[in-house]
Amino acid sequence: MKFINRVNIAMDMCIHAKLKTILYMIEVSIFLALLTFVIYVTESDTAFSDRIEAGLKIPVEKLGYVSLETADTGEVNKQIGQIEGISAIGGIQCNVANSSASFAFLREIQGKHRINYNKEEYENSIETTVMSKELWNVMNIELKEGIEPSEYTIQNPDREILLYLSEQYIGYVNIGDVFTDTYKGKEIFRYTVAGFFDSDSTVIDPFVFSDENIGRYGCYSLDYGIIEITDTMNWSGNFIVFDKPYADVYDSINNIAAEADVHIDVYNISDVAGYIAMDSKSNTFYLKEIAAVMTVLVILSITAGRVYFIRTRASDYGVWASCGASIRDLCRVIILQNIITVLLPMIFASVSAYNVIRIFYTDNSVSVSLLRKIYFSKCMPAQLITSAAIIVLSGIWPINIIKHTKLSMLVKGKVSND
Amino acid sequence: MINLQNITKIYRMGDNETEVFRDFNLFVDDGEYVAVMGRSGSGKTTLLNIIGAMDGFDSGRYMYNDAEVNKLDRHGLEQFRRNHISYVFQNYFLINYYSVRENIELPLIAKGIKRKQRREIVEQKMELAGISDIADKLPAYISGGQMQRCAIARALASGNDILLADEPTGALDAHTAEDIMNVFECIRKEKCTIIMVTHDGQIAAHADRIVNLT
Numbered sequence: 172m173k174f175i176n177r178v179n180i181a182m183d184m185c186i187h188a189k190l191k192t193i194l195y196m197i198e199v200s201i202f203l204a205l206l207t208f209v210i211y212v213t214e215s216d217t218a219f220s221d222r223i224e225a226g227l228k229i230p231v232e233k234l235g236y237v238s239l240e241t242a243d244t245g246e247v248n249k250q251i252g253q254i255e256g257i258s259a260i261g262g263i264q265c266n267v268a269n270s271s272a273s274f275a276f277l278r279e280i281q282g283k284h285r286i287n288y289n290k291e292e293y294e295n296s297i298e299t300t301v302m303s304k305e306l307w308n309v310m311n312i313e314l315k316e317g318i319e320p321s322e323y324t325i326q327n328p329d330r331e332i333l334l335y336l337s338e339q340y341i342g343y344v345n346i347g348d349v350f351t352d353t354y355k356g357k358e359i360f361r362y363t364v365a366g367f368f369d370s371d372s373t374v375i376d377p378f379v380f381s382d383e384n385i386g387r388y389g390c391y392s393l394d395y396g397i398i399e400i401t402d403t404m405n406w407s408g409n410f411i412v413f414d415k416p417y418a419d420v421y422d423s424i425n426n427i428a429a430e431a432d433v434h435i436d437v438y439n440i441s442d443v444a445g446y447i448a449m450d451s452k453s454n455t456f457y458l459k460e461i462a463a464v465m466t467v468l469v470i471l472s473i474t475a476g477r478v479y480f481i482r483t484r485a486s487d488y489g490v491w492a493s494c495g496a497s498i499r500d501l502c503r504v505i506i507l508q509n510i511i512t513v514l515l516p517m518i519f520a521s522v523s524a525y526n527v528i529r530i531f532y533t534d535n536s537v538s539v540s541l542l543r544k545i546y547f548s549k550c551m552p553a554q555l556i557t558s559a560a561i562i563v564l565s566g567i568w569p570i571n572i573i574k575h576t577k578l579s580m581l582v583k584g585k586v587s588n589d
Numbered sequence: 590m591i592n593l594q595n596i597t598k599i600y601r602m603g604d605n606e607t608e609v610f611r612d613f614n615l616f617v618d619d620g621e622y623v624a625v626m627g628r629s630g631s632g633k634t635t636l637l638n639i640i641g642a643m644d645g646f647d648s649g650r651y652m653y654n655d656a657e658v659n660k661l662d663r664h665g666l667e668q669f670r671r672n673h674i675s676y677v678f679q680n681y682f683l684i685n686y687y688s689v690r691e692n693i694e695l696p697l698i699a700k701g702i703k704r705k706q707r708r709e710i711v712e713q714k715m716e717l718a719g720i721s722d723i724a725d726k727l728p729a730y731i732s733g734g735q736m737q738r739c740a741i742a743r744a745l746a747s748g749n750d751i752l753l754a755d756e757p758t759g760a761l762d763a764h765t766a767e768d769i770m771n772v773f774e775c776i777r778k779e780k781c782t783i784i785m786v787t788h789d790g791q792i793a794a795h796a797d798r799i800v801n802l803t
Contacts, residue, residue, distance in 0.1 A: 172696075172698065172699055172701055176698045176701075180698075183687070184684065186686075187686040332758050486682060487684055489682070490682050490683070490684055490695065491695065491699065493643070493670075493676045494695040494696040494699045494743070494747070495667075495670060495671035495672075495681070495696050495699035495700055495747065496699040496700075497664070497667040497671075498663065498667065500699070577643065577644060578643040579634075579638045579642075579643040579644050582643075582676075582678070582682055583680075
């Protein structure tokens with residue numbers, strides 16, 4: 172029998188058993204959509220390295236963090252920065268509420284991207300990211316227009332701040348524009364717009380090393396972001412970029428701590444990411460168990476449905492066999508019926524689950540790119556494998572029935588294992 | 590030429606055994622029209638099932654021309670059925686969501702014949718069975734006689750040389766049964782071997798030979 176004829180027979184059988192087919196399809200759609208959702212939730216919680224790396228231009232293995240407990244952070248930071256093998260040191264702070272009055276007209280623009288924008292909350296401040304000059308090339312930032320921070324000499328480190336804005340602000344602000352904060356008529360800060368960066372730029376979450384289990388995102392999206400670049404070394408916590416093995420760097424920093432008699436905590440960010448991922452994995456383990464149980468239940472229920480279908484429509488298969496169709500043809504028709512029953516729901520579940528997650532669970536370019544990555548590398552293969560398993564496993568029993576039933580019985584609509 | 594030699598067939602249900610045939614012999618020549626009669630349970634349908642390779646037997650030989658059918662494997666039996674055997678059942682066994690035309694097309698689809706050729710054959714067989722006017726109707730909307738004509742047309746469409754009919758008039762009134770027999774007369778002209786199981790002596794009288802199973 173030709174393939175197209177087998178497809179037509181399978182389609183006809185599915186269409187004729189409309190209600191049953193629709194019920195199967197709904198069941199498979201719901202199951203696959205839930206499975207996709209469970210995989211996304213599990214993976215997005217544990218894909219911590221991916222999220223950290225999304226904020227970096229360098230591999231996460233080269234990134235560390237030092238935390239100081241001293242009044243003279245500037246001097247100690249300077250010494251750490253001079254350690255052989257440390258190529259950059261600098262601090263970063265996200266979600267800083269900058270209440271500079273001169274930024275007032277930028278608030279409306281920034282407010283557009285906030286999902287839960289509270290006008291009152293942001294009436295007097297704007298959300299900025301404050302960052303050391305040295306971290307510019309470490310973070311995932313692409314300059315679109317303007318001057319690189321390294322090419323700009325900050326004249327007065329205590330007062331002068333370079334301002335880099337997302338490309339969303341182009342047209343509202345020009346390179347070279349200056350904003351000043353004054354207090355009692357005296358200039359306290361001077362912000363100079365030095366450039367615009369790509370709105371897909373991201374920076375690492377500065378709380379990534381924190382033991383607190385809240386507020387860690389891996390990285391921050393800068394799609395409407397504003398970066399303040401400072402020259403100061405007076406941060407109590409700094410990211411470091413090391414080219415030597417972590418153990419060497421760790422020892423060198425501890426030596427400085429001993430000499431300066433200060434307490435310094437040193438973190439290897441890739442270890443932190445691994446630990447957080449493991450922690451999240453244990454929190455989401457039950458989700459994978461649920462997904463596994465769901466898969467087994469769905470395969471069983473679809474198998475039962477298929478067996479019921481074969482038993483009630485045995486005569487149709489018998490008629491085909493009495494008309495010359497081979498048992499192999501009939502088995503292929505059963506598999507094609509399974510494919511039809513599963514393929515359409517798979518496409519539907521795939522598209523709808525993606526869009527639901529996209530709409531309700533992503534709020535910036537980082538989460539969208541993470542969704543894409545998880546979706547295409549984890550969810551889609553899982554859907555395909557599960558669908559294939561449903562197609563094959565739910566076909567085994569019905570095929571067995573057809574194979575073991577005498578044609579003389581089958582044509583009369585009876586099935587047996589005689 | 591069908592040649593059944595020393596066929597023994599036993600049905601087993603748990604510890605119970607029912608012997609249907611012991612050393613049964615039957616020879617049917619090409620183009621012959623044979624009626625099989627006998628009381629209920631005498632093995633009429635079993636005989637058709639054996640000839641149609643739908644059922645096996647315990648011992649003996651089944652020769653079709655030079656081929657030993659009982660030695661064929663599953664694939665060989667399927668090919669034998671596809672190329673030589675057509676069935677007409679008492680209960681018609683039409684697929685209820687296919688039209689008359691589509692039901693007649695089934696054996697041609699199973700054989701992989703192209704659509705255009707299928708259409709031509711179906712039209713021809715519908716005309717022979719006198720059902721061209723109901724070609725697009727579903728089985729639920731036609732009479733028993735028309736359904737049996739459709740089943741006969743389907744059997745003829747395959748172009749096979751053996752037609753096995755199991756009580757083809759069993760569910761029909763006398764007048765309609767006579768109509769069906771007229772269709773069988775037409776089939777004879779196509780040089781088809783017909784083996785028909787029936788209870789009805791009048792129907793059996795249409796055959797060249799009557800085989801009585803006791």
